[in-house]
Amino acid sequence: MISAKSKKPVAAWLSYDYFKEEQRAIKCLTVILRTTGCYWRKCRMCGFWHESADVTQADILAQLEHSLRNSPGDDFILKIFTSGSFLDEREISRNTRREIAAMVKARKEIRKLIVETRPEFMNKARIEDLNSIEHLEIAIGLETADDFIRSNYINKGFSFDNYRTAAEIANECGATVKTYLLLKPPFVSEKRAIEDVIKSAELVYPYSTTISLNLCNVQKYTQLEYLWTKKYYRPPWLWSAIEAIKGIKRNHEIVVMSDPVGAGHIRGPHNCGSCDSTVKEAIQNFNVTQDLSVFDCMYCDCKAVWHTVLRFDKFLFGSEPV
Ligand SMILES: [Zn+2]
Structure with a gap:
């Protein structure tokens, strides 16, 4: 049963987003990939890591292919979330990251890719693997610029300086x-x-x-x-x-x-x-x-x-x- 679950994403849905590069509304496909999940797992409000599973890198690529079968025919933004960090290589390996970049680049209707990561995984080499994509956006869950609230009330485990460096x-x-x-x-x-x-x-x-x-x-x-x-x-x-x-x-x-x-x-x-x-x-x-x-x-x-x-x-x- 686990293998059937591991080949499908946690969720995938179509909505509309604002495409700021062209200042217009555009279709948006959001895909939540099932991975080994966020390594941190300590944020007080977050239960997303319960969606994690023991999946292989091939499973992750199969999940994305499965989701892209339902993609819109015209231009759209692709958001790939993992309930963790896209740039954490324990979740998405370097090879998988490069394969995903190639899959996205091969589809001209994907105008922009948005992925999310914690700041500690941001580095030049990892982003450059994705740079062939027309518009790349990296999302960071800072939550607040206030270090006291972030560390004591949320338990996020990184500072505003960490965020700033990553950004x-x-x-x-x-x-x-x-x-x-x-x-x-x-x-x-x-x-x-x-x-x-x-x-x-x-x-x-x-x-x-x-x-x-x-x-x-x-x-x-x-x-x-x-x-x-x-x-x-x-x-x-x-x-x-x-x-x-x-x-x-x-x-x-x-x-x-x-x-x-x-x-x-x-x-x-x-x-x-x-x-x-x-x-x-x-x-x-x-x-x-x-x-x-x-x-x-x-x-x-x-x-x-x-x-x-x-x-x-x-x-x-x-x-x-x-
Ligand atoms: Zn009311």
Whole structure:
């Protein structure tokens, strides 16, 4: 049974993305390859490593071939994620990386390749194996520019300096960098979470062409799930996501994306239940238009509750007198 599973990806789906090189919306094929998984496995909110399996390098190539059979006929962006690091050679060997580069290059309709890695695996030789591709983007899950939050609350295991060095290597090799920021890590209040991603964005602008705002959701078998079941965590409000997107995007050329995974569910980013799907659609609309006006005039009664949560943030946290 394991061998059948190992020849198919964890998931593959088609969606739309913003193609900044041509300033237009474009189809996007996302493929999650099943590999041996992330070696770190200590981030409090991440359960992706449960998708790992004992797979061979031939299995990984078979997974990608299987996914590409359903690719769109016209131009598209290919995103390959591994629930770990594409540039970690324990997951994807050097030969497999080169084979994947050749497969991508052979398909002219693939206009851009996006892969993700932790910063410790970024080096010139590994990126150069992929450089034959027209547009190459390397995604890094920085989560926040604040070293205290990243190491103590997320347990990410690398510093902002590590990120900066990795991003500079990618840029020197001609690749663009997409930086993931996490809205509302555990132990961070709603208001501080918004402030943290906006401040973090300011610090990553010099190295990134895209910021992807991940709205924290409660994955199974994680420390975050344990906190959530004990009522020590609430996923971010979708109003907070809009506020953060506005703050990050305003007056900047940078592309801002946010895939509202799990929006409207109790484990995902949510508002009151009745406005969630409308807000989610607005965020998806923003992703392909980069136009902040999609958020104009959005209203629901629950917005007043959210405003109150923000207004009394410091008081509720006990750090400000009445
Ligand atoms: Zn509402």
